[in-house]
Structure formats: C-alpha cells, structure tokens
Amino acid sequence: MTTARELDCLRLIYEKSGDGWPVRLADVAKSMSVKPPTALAMVEKLVREGLLKKGPSGYALTEEGKKEAENLVMAHRVVETLLYRAGFTPDEACVQARKFDTFVPEVVVRKLYDYLGRPNECPHGKEIAC
Ligand SMILES: [Zn+2]
16 A cells, blocks of 8 residues: 555655656655655655656656546645635645545545636646646
8 A cells, every 4th residue: 555655755756856857865855845765665665556667877667657636736736725715825735735635535635626626726826736
C-alpha cells in the first residue's frame, strides 16, 4: 500500500518533472526535507509499486504513476476550493489542503467536485498543482 508520505513524494516528482524529465534523488531528498537514504527508500518502494521508473539520470513517473499523481492533484484542487469557499485565503486553503488531501477517497473527491460546480482552477488561479 502507498502511504500518504509516498504519495507526497509522487506528487513532488510529478510537479518537478514537468514534461517528463527525470528527477534526481538529491532533489527529492531536498524538497521533502529528508536524508538521501530516506528518499531512496521512498522512491524504491514507488518503483516496486510500478509508479516510478528509474533511468540513467533519475526517476520518472510511469503511466500509472502519472495517473495516480493526477488524481492527487485533482484531490488537492477540490479540497482547496472547498476550504477557500469556506473562508480560508487561497494560501491558507493550499496549506491546509496539503495536510489531508492524500487521505480523501476518490469517490469523495468526485462527489465534492460536482458539488463545487466542477471548478477548472484552484483558488489562486493555477490550473493544477500549486
Ligand atoms: Zn494548493
């Protein structure tokens, strides 16, 4: 099973890799504020789960990993929009949403997305991640 922390790691690689460039282990460690061995354990587990692949110059998302990351970004955007409409500022909504968006089941995300009127962008106007 993929933990919330590993999903955060996946999201990070998704955000950093942009149009498919691999992400170096050192960057993962730095961005997640963990030591390289901890980052290595995390990415290796994601590789075993088929979400990441290792290339000569770093790690990249597999098709499945990309889909998983996109679901996560969608969950973030939906939760963030909900919090924003409840009265948080866009930045507060983003920070608070990050604390639990990995735990929201996909069926709940879809329901909330419809409930919110299918928003296209997050409260601070970015189309996907922020
Ligand atoms: Zn955000």
